[in-house]
Amino acid sequence: MGDYSASVQVGIDTGGTFTDLVAFDPDSGEISTFKTPSVPSKPGQALLNAIDGAGIPMQSIEGLVHGTTVATNALIERKGARVAFVTTSGHEDIPYIQRINRETLYNLHWRKPKPLLQCRTDTFGVPERLSSEGAELRPVDTDAVIAHCRQMRDQGIEAVAICLLFAYVNPEHEQQVLEIVERELPGLPVSVSHVVAPIWREYERASTTIADAYLKPLMRRYVGSLTESLTTAGLTARWTIMKSNGGAMQAVAAADNPIQTAQSGPAGGMLAAAAMGIQAGHPDLLTLDMGGTSADVGVIIDGEQKHTTAYEIEWGVPAAIPLIDIKSIGAGGGSIAWVDAGGFLRVGPESAGANPGPACYGHGGQRPTVTDANLILGRLDPSYFLGGRMTLDEEASTRVMTPLANQLGMTVVDLASSIVEIANENMASAIKMVSIERGHDPRRFTLFGFGGAGPLHAAAVARSLRIPNVLIPLYPGNASALGMLIADRRVDKIWTKAYKSTNIDAPLVEQQFAEIRDAAIAELRAEGFTGEPDISYSISMRYLGQNYETEVPISPEAVTAEGLAEAYDSFIRVHEEIYGYAIENEVIELVSFRVTASGKRASPRLAVVPESETVPVRGMREVYFRGMGYVPAQVITRYLLQPGTTIEGPCVIEEPGSTTLVEPGMTVNVLEDGQLVISL
C-alpha cells in the first residue's frame, strides 16, 4: 500500500476463522484488501494485525467500521456472563414460562428452550408495581433490592438484567432499581429493559434484556482493550461497530448495547450483496456467505434486504433488535467431519476455527475439515492460499482423513468428496428454508456466493437447487468488510407514547419529534459526519383495539399540529393496501414516533479492470469431480481477466482471499466491473 492522505475508510470483518479488511481511499479511488487469521483467544489482535498487514498508517484512517462475531459466538456457544434477572415480584419465572407455545406441531420429543440464565435461583423479585398507564401502584421496596444485591454478590453474578412490568410506559421504577444496583454493586454491568428494548410484552423485553446483560462483560472487555490498542497505535478517528440492522454505531456505544451487534458481520455481507447484485443486473439474489466457521444465507428481492425485529437466539428465545434477515448454519471451511452413532458421516457444526484450524494449516489440527477435503480434491492450491502468504500441508490432510476413511471403508478421495457433498447439501437445505419454505422458487434467483469459501462451493450448491446463475462479486472473501464501507451512518431514535387520534397533544408531538431529530443529528455529528443528513419521519399507528402497528412514513410538513390529520389519512390508506379494508371514523392509536437520520458516504468504485489482453492462465491442475475422477482444469488469476471474457469449465479462478470453482459443463463470464457470472 502506498501513501494515504488522512482520509482512508477501512472496513474490517472479524469472522470465526479469518479477519478481512477492505480499505478505500476516496482521493485515489483505490480499493485494497487484506485477509489474516483471526485470533479467538484475543479477538482484537486480528484487527490490529489486519491494519498492520495491509500497511495502512493509523494516522491516515478517517473512518473505521468493524464487524465482529464476539456477541454472535457467545450467544451460540452459550458462553456469556452469569446474569441475575430482576423483575416485579411474583413474575420471576417470566424467562422460564415464555409464551407457552411449541416450536412445531406434532413433535412429542421437543424440548422447550432454556433461558440464558444459569439457574432459576438467579431470578430476583422486587416488590413494586406500575399500572398499565404507568401510574405507581406500589413503590419500589429499596431494602429488598439492597438485599438482592448482596445475594447476587454471594452467587457470583457477573451482570444484571432489570425488566420491570410496564417499564416501557414509565421507566422510573427501573431507574430507581438501577441506581441501587449501581451503588451496591459498583462496576457490575447492568442492562435495563426500557433502554435495551422499550417494547411491550414482558417476555420479549426480558429475553432481550437478559441477552444484552449476558454479552455486556465480554463486549466491554473487547471494546476497551481494542480501543486502547488502536489509540496506542495512533488511531485518531472514532471507530464504529456494525449493527445488525446494517448501520454503524460508535464502539463505546456498542459496548453498552452489545445485543445490537448480534448479527454484525452478516449485515455487512448483505449490504455488499445488494449493492453488487444491482450493479451486475441481478437484483434478486439468494446469498451464500461461507466462511471458516459458518454459512449465512439470505434473500434479496429487487435489491432490498429483508428487515425484521424477529431475531431469535434460538427458537423461542427472542432478542427484539432491528436486523437484516438471515439464517446461519454451522457449515464452513473449518467444519469438522465425523461419524455419528448410527454410522453416518456428518459435517459440522463443530469447527476447527482459527486455532488449530484445518489440519492442512499445520497448526496441529487433528480432525478432517471441509478445507482439508477441498485440498485433497485439488480445488485449493497449497502454495497460493491467502495469495501465497500461507502454505497448506496436503500430507497433513491425508493423514487426518485416513482413520475416518478406514472406519467408513472408503478411500481418502471418496471421503473428501463425500465431505464436500454433505457440506453442500447442508447449505442447500438452509437456502431452501429461506426460499422454498417462504414460497420463493430458487430457480428464479441468482446465487450470490461470497465469504472465503463461498465461491468454491456456490456452483455445486446452485446445481443442487437448480439455480441457473451464480454471481461471484469482487473480493468475495472480503465482501462483508466491503459492505461495511458501503454502510451509511444511521441513527434511529424512537419515542413511545400511546395517543388516541381523538385526544392527541399535537404541540407535544411536534416538540418531541424535534427533540429526537436533534438528538439523532447530534449523534451523527459525534460520529464525525459533516455533510447534510437525510432525515425521515414515521409514526407507528393502529386502529384502537389492534395490537400490532403499521409504520407509516410521513412527510416533514406533517410533523406539525396541523399536519397530523394527513398522517391519519396515510395510515388508513396503507392499512387498506395491506389488509384490504379501512374502518371509517374509527379511533386511531399513535404508538411510537421514529426519526431516522442517515449520513450518506462516498461509495467506493466497485470495479477492477485489468490491462492484460489474454486469459491469464497460470497453468493446469488436476481437480476431482464426482463421477469423473481427477480432471485437468485451467487455473486462472482472477484480476488479470478482461471484461467480456467467457471461459468453459472446469476451471479454478484464484485470487488472494478466495477461490472460485467452475464445474465441467458450466461457463463463466466476466462482467464489465470484473464480477463473475457462472451459468449452469
Add this chain to the structure above:
Amino acid sequence: MTMTAETIPSKIDPVTLTVIDNFLTSTCRDMGVTMMRASYSPIFNESLDFSCVIFDPAGQMLAQAEFCPSQIGTIKFTVNWTLDELGLDAFEPGDVLIHDDPYRGSGHVPEHMVLKPVFYNGKIFAFVANVAHMSEPGAKTPGGLSGDATEVFQEGLLLPPVKIKRRGEDVPDIWKIILANHRTPKVTYGDFRAMMASLDLAEARMIELLDTYGEELVRSASAELLAIAERRMKAEIRSIPNGVYTFEDTIEDDGITDQDYPMRLRLLVRDEDIIADFTGSAPQATGPVNAIYAVTASAVYNAFLHLTDPTIPRNEGCYRPFTIIAPPGTIVNCSFPAPVAGGNTETSPRITDMVFGALQHAIPDRIVAACGGTSSPFLFGGTDPRTGDLYAHFHFEGVGWGGRRGIDGNDMVVTINGNCRNTPVEVFETRYPSFLIEEYRLLTDSGGPGQWRGGLGGQRILTVTNEVTVSALLNRMKTDPWGVLGGGDGARGGLWFKAAGSEEWRTFVEAFGTHSPSKFSGIPLKPGDQVKLVMPGGGGYGSPADRDPASIERDIANGFISTERAKQDYGYAAQGWSK
C-alpha cells in the same frame, strides 16, 4: 372424487412438488400473519387461537400451517358440511361464508369459520378458510364457554353457513344480526375483517400459484401430495405392532351434576389401518363437557400426527387410514342440543392422551405421559370504566407436559389440542380493566415423579380491580394427570377465591355455592377479591427410582422439586441416598 394411493397421477418432478407443497403451507402461514397483525382480540393477535387452511373443491384439506391441532382436525368436518349443505353451485366469486354451528360440523360455538372460494378460469379451484375462536360469541355469559350451560343455545349465537359477503359486497343483514348479538360488536367487526383479509391474501396467492404453474400441474401436484401423505401415514402405522389396545380416563363432573363421565377407548391396529372405538363411553353429560363427533375424530388424528414422522405433508391424506367409532348420545358424540363448549377445549386433549396411554407398552419410546389436560378456560367480562363499552375475554393457561423416554416433560406449555401463546401480562392489563396479575409462576413439585419427570404446572393470582363477571370450564381438579410405565402422577389443578379483606382461600363451591369447583358461569366479583388459578403438572415416565441423581440435584438447585419431595418421591437426601 377422492384420490387414493393407488391412483397416483402423472409424475411431477420432486422439486416442483416440494415447491408447491411449501407454497401452500407458507400461504397458510402468511394468512396467519395477516390475521395476527390486523385482528383486535388478544386471543388472536397474542394467543393465535385460529387456523388457516386450504381445501380442494371436493372438501379435502390440501395444506395447513402451525396452528391449533383441534381446529385443523375439525375444520374438515366444518367445510364438508358447508359444501354438502349448500352445494358448489351456490358459490360465486367474492363470496365469503361464515359458520359456527357445532351441529353442522363446527368444533364448538366460539369457533367461527370464514370460507372463500378461489375461482380460476370461471371455475372453483379451491377454498381458503380461517377458523378462529371468537372471544365473544354472544353466549349466556361474557366470553362464552359458560361452565353450567345445559343447551347449545346458551353457548352463543348459532350461525349456519351463510354468506356474510356476496360477490365481494357485505351482506348487511347478516352483519347486523351478528353485531347485535355479540357483547363487543366493535371487536367482532375488526376481528371478522382481519379474518377476511387473510382469505383475500390466500386467494391472491392461489391465483399467483396457478398463473405460475398452470391449473393442471397444481391439480396433479395436490392429488399427488394427498397420495404421498396417505402412503407415508400407512407406512408409519405398519411400524406399530398389530393388536387391540385399551385405555380409560374420566371427565370429572360437568358443571351441573357431580357425576363422573368415563371414556373408554379400544384401539385396533391392523397392518396399515387403525380403528378407534369409543363404545362403552358414558352417556352425554348435562353440562358442557361433551365432544361432538368432529372433535373426537380430530383428537384421534391429533394423537397419531404426534406419533408419526413430522415430515409427512400435513393434509387430508394423513386422515385416510383412520376409522373412528363413537356411539351417538355419548360424551364423545353428543346429540343435539347438548352443550359442547368444553368438549373442544377439555375433552379433546384427554382423548388424545388416551391414545398415548393405550399405546404405552406397544411403542414405549414414542408416547408421552399425560399432560395437564386442560386449557383452564377462565372467562370474564364487564363494562370498561375507561370507555363505557362492554368487554369479554377467554383466558387460558399452559400445563405441565408428560415425561417421555429420555426427556423430562416441558414446563407450562399449552395442551396438545392447541398451540396458542399466552397473553402477556402487559397486554392483558392494558386491554382489560378487570385484574392486576400479582403472580404468574411455575409451581414447585407439580411435575409427576419418574425416571423422566413430568413438566411443572403453574399458578396465577389475580386481584380484581373493577367489578367483573367470571366463568370457568376447568378440568383435572379431581383426577390426576397420569404417569406411564411406573411414572407418578402430576399435581392436580385448582381454582380458588379469596374475598377482599379475607385471608382465606376458598373454592367457588364454598364461596358462591356453584355446583362444581371448576365449571360455573356468571359469578360477579368485587374490587379487592382475588382468584388463584392452579395449572396441573404432567405425568412422569418410568420409575422414579431409576432417575439419574444428577438430574435430581439439578431439579433441587433450580427449585423444580423440593428437598422434601426429593426424599419422598425419589428417596434422595442432600447427604446422599436414604435407602
